[in-house]
Amino acid sequence: MNVINPATGNQIETYEDEDITEAKAALDTATDAFDSWRTRPLREREELLSDVADILGERKQKYAELMTREMGKPISQAKAEVEKCEWLCNHYAEHADAYLADEYHPSPAGSAVKTSYEPLGTVLAVMPWNFPFWQVFRFAAPYLTAGNVGILKHASNVPGCALAIEEIFRDAGYPEGVFQSLLLPSSSVEDLLADDRVKAATLTGSGPAGRAIASTAGEHLKKTVLELGGSDPFVVLDDADLDAAAETGAWARNQNGGQSCIAGKRFIVHDAIYDEFIDRLIDEFDALTVGDPMDEDTDVGPQARADLMEELHEQVTESVDAGATVELGGEPLDREGAFYPPTILTDVPEGCPADAEELFGPVASVYRVADEEDAITKANDTEFGLGASIWTEDRERGERLTHEIDAGCVYVNQLVKSDPRVPFGGVKESGYGRELSEIGIQEFVNRKTIWVE
Incomplete structure (x- = not known):
C-alpha cells in the first residue's frame, strides 16, 4: 500500500499488504482471545476503554497529523476528530454497564425472567478513509466493551491510521487478539466474512460495498450493520x-x-x-x-x-x-x-x-x-x-x-451530526442498523432470554 499525501501528490510511506492466509491466522488469535475476553468483568473492560480515552488525549497531535498526511483533513478538524473519539470512549466507559444491564420482565409468581446481553464473538469492520479514527472507534468502543473482539479492514489509503488504532488498544492494555488491524485488499473481505469464526460485520462505505457485504453475510446468516451513502x-x-x-x-x-x-x-x-x-x-x-x-x-x-x-x-x-x-x-x-x-x-x-x-x-x-x-x-x-x-x-x-x-x-436548526448519546444510522439506500448510544452497543449481542423457575 503506497500512501500518497493528497496535498502534495508525493508518496510518503509504503506498507506491505497482508494476504488471506495472514487474515485466517488473525482469526485464530481473535477466537482464542474471545474465550477469555467475554468473561472479563464489564467494569474491567470499561476501565480499559477509559485508558484508551486517556491515550487519545495524550497523543492527539500525533494522530491528527497522521490523518492529515494520509487523507488531507485540515489539522484543526483532525484534532477535533481525535477529541470526539476520546469523548466516545469516555461515554461508553461510563455508561456501558447501564446499557448492558439485565432487563427483567413480568413473570409468574416464583419465577424470574430477564434478557441478558451477551457478546457474539469476532466482529469484522470494513471502514472508510474520510473519518479514519472516528469511524473505527464508533464500532470498536461499544462492541469491544460488550465483550466482542474486532478485526478491522481499513481503507487502503489510511494504513497508518489502521495500525495506530491497533497500537492504541495494545498500549491501553487490551489482551492480544481483542483488536487487530489487517492491511488487506478489498478482494479478501468476502472470504473473511464467509469464515465461520466471523460472527457479524459492520461496514461504512458505498452502496455497492454494502450490498456485497449484506449478500455474503446473508448467505451465511450473519448479522450486519451498514452505514452507506447520503444525499x-x-x-x-x-x-x-x-x-x-x-x-x-x-x-x-x-x-x-x-x-x-x-x-x-x-x-x-x-x-x-x-x-x-x-x-x-x-x-x-x-x-x-x-x-x-x-x-x-x-x-x-x-x-x-x-x-x-x-x-x-x-x-x-x-x-x-x-x-x-x-x-x-x-x-x-x-x-x-x-x-x-x-x-x-x-x-x-x-x-x-x-x-x-x-x-x-x-x-x-x-x-x-x-x-x-x-x-x-x-x-x-x-x-x-x-x-x-x-x-x-x-x-x-x-x-x-x-x-x-x-x-x-x-x-x-442544526447540522446533521453523530453523537455518542443518540442512535445513528439511515434508511432506504443509506443502510440499516444503528450505531452509538444504547441501541448501538446492543446491535452485536445475543439478547438472551433467561427464565428461572
Missing part, C-alpha cells in the same frame, strides 16, 4: 434565520472537504427567501480558506485522492452540461495537490449527477421551491435516507416536518 437535504424555510442557516450550511457542506455521508448536500430553499439566502450562502462559501491542511487556519484541504477529485469534477461537468449554473467554484484549483474549491450549483436539472448522485466533495446543489409541501417532496426525492436538516424559527413547525422526511435522523 442529505438542507431545507431552508421562509421563516428561517438566514444568517445562521447560511453559516451552518457552508460548514455542513464543506467540513472535511465535503467528504462526509451526512454533509448537507442538497439545499432546498423556499422561494420567498431564495435570492437573499443564495447571496449569503455564496458569501459564506467564498470566505472559506482553502489551503495547506497542516495550517491551523485552513478550512478546506485537498480531496483525499486525486482520482476522487477527478470523479467529483466529472459529476460537476456533467451537471453543468445538463443545464446547472455554477455560482461559485466549479474547477479544480491550479496548484499542487488534489484541491477542489467550495462550489455552488443552482438551476440543477432533475436526473443530472448533482441531483441524483452523491457528490462526495465540497459541492452544494441548490433548489428553489414554492412552498413547504414542495420542500418536503424535494427532500424525499432521493434514494438515500441518512440525515436531513430543517431551518425554521417555528420549532413546532420544524418538529412536525421531521416526521415527513424519510431519513434516519433529522435536525432542526
Whole structure:
C-alpha cells in the first residue's frame, strides 16, 4: 500500500499488504482471545476503554497529523476528530454497564425472567478513509466493551491510521487478539466474512460495498450493520434565520472537504427567501480558506485522492452540461495537490449527477421551491435516507416536518451530526442498523432470554 499525501501528490510511506492466509491466522488469535475476553468483568473492560480515552488525549497531535498526511483533513478538524473519539470512549466507559444491564420482565409468581446481553464473538469492520479514527472507534468502543473482539479492514489509503488504532488498544492494555488491524485488499473481505469464526460485520462505505457485504453475510446468516451513502437535504424555510442557516450550511457542506455521508448536500430553499439566502450562502462559501491542511487556519484541504477529485469534477461537468449554473467554484484549483474549491450549483436539472448522485466533495446543489409541501417532496426525492436538516424559527413547525422526511435522523436548526448519546444510522439506500448510544452497543449481542423457575 503506497500512501500518497493528497496535498502534495508525493508518496510518503509504503506498507506491505497482508494476504488471506495472514487474515485466517488473525482469526485464530481473535477466537482464542474471545474465550477469555467475554468473561472479563464489564467494569474491567470499561476501565480499559477509559485508558484508551486517556491515550487519545495524550497523543492527539500525533494522530491528527497522521490523518492529515494520509487523507488531507485540515489539522484543526483532525484534532477535533481525535477529541470526539476520546469523548466516545469516555461515554461508553461510563455508561456501558447501564446499557448492558439485565432487563427483567413480568413473570409468574416464583419465577424470574430477564434478557441478558451477551457478546457474539469476532466482529469484522470494513471502514472508510474520510473519518479514519472516528469511524473505527464508533464500532470498536461499544462492541469491544460488550465483550466482542474486532478485526478491522481499513481503507487502503489510511494504513497508518489502521495500525495506530491497533497500537492504541495494545498500549491501553487490551489482551492480544481483542483488536487487530489487517492491511488487506478489498478482494479478501468476502472470504473473511464467509469464515465461520466471523460472527457479524459492520461496514461504512458505498452502496455497492454494502450490498456485497449484506449478500455474503446473508448467505451465511450473519448479522450486519451498514452505514452507506447520503444525499442529505438542507431545507431552508421562509421563516428561517438566514444568517445562521447560511453559516451552518457552508460548514455542513464543506467540513472535511465535503467528504462526509451526512454533509448537507442538497439545499432546498423556499422561494420567498431564495435570492437573499443564495447571496449569503455564496458569501459564506467564498470566505472559506482553502489551503495547506497542516495550517491551523485552513478550512478546506485537498480531496483525499486525486482520482476522487477527478470523479467529483466529472459529476460537476456533467451537471453543468445538463443545464446547472455554477455560482461559485466549479474547477479544480491550479496548484499542487488534489484541491477542489467550495462550489455552488443552482438551476440543477432533475436526473443530472448533482441531483441524483452523491457528490462526495465540497459541492452544494441548490433548489428553489414554492412552498413547504414542495420542500418536503424535494427532500424525499432521493434514494438515500441518512440525515436531513430543517431551518425554521417555528420549532413546532420544524418538529412536525421531521416526521415527513424519510431519513434516519433529522435536525432542526442544526447540522446533521453523530453523537455518542443518540442512535445513528439511515434508511432506504443509506443502510440499516444503528450505531452509538444504547441501541448501538446492543446491535452485536445475543439478547438472551433467561427464565428461572
